[in-house]
Amino acid sequence: MELSLFQDHFLLRLENLLFIITAVVSGLLLLWPLVSQRGIKEIDTRVAVQLINYQDALVLDVRDDSEYAAGHLPNSKHVPSEKIEERWVELQKFKEKPIVVIYRSGIRSNHPSLILKKNGFTQVFNLMGGIDTWKRANLPIVKR
DSSP states (O other), X not given: OHXXXXXXXXXXXXXHHHHHHHHHHHHHHHHHHHHHTTTOEEEOXXXXXXXXXXXXXXXXXXXXXXXXXXXXXXXXXXXXXXXXXXXXXXXXXXXXXXXXXXXXXXXXOOHHHHHHHHXXXXXXXXXXXXXXXXXXXXXXXXXX
């Protein structure tokens, strides 16, 4: 009888421990996107337009050459993602200004944004959904 009581107590504690572990793992999975971005905030098109119009934000398009040529935001600066480490110095005068980084849709590579943050840029924002979101909102696109 004493052994059965011990087993019941042990099983109850084990169930509680498994519940706690599950809760902690679930919480960590929910927080992972925030931690993995390392301080890079994603914004929607509405916020991007406000930053561009009212805070003179730089629009930095990091897509490849052919994608940029096919259509980009007016007055955007083009630095392909693979060249950002060698060319970020071209953006020095924008260190204190907001920078809206434009990616391809569906691609969530934060590499260019992280390079800018690492080099002292204080306001770096990724456009959520990239250029496709901008187009779906019927916002201006230019081609060269």
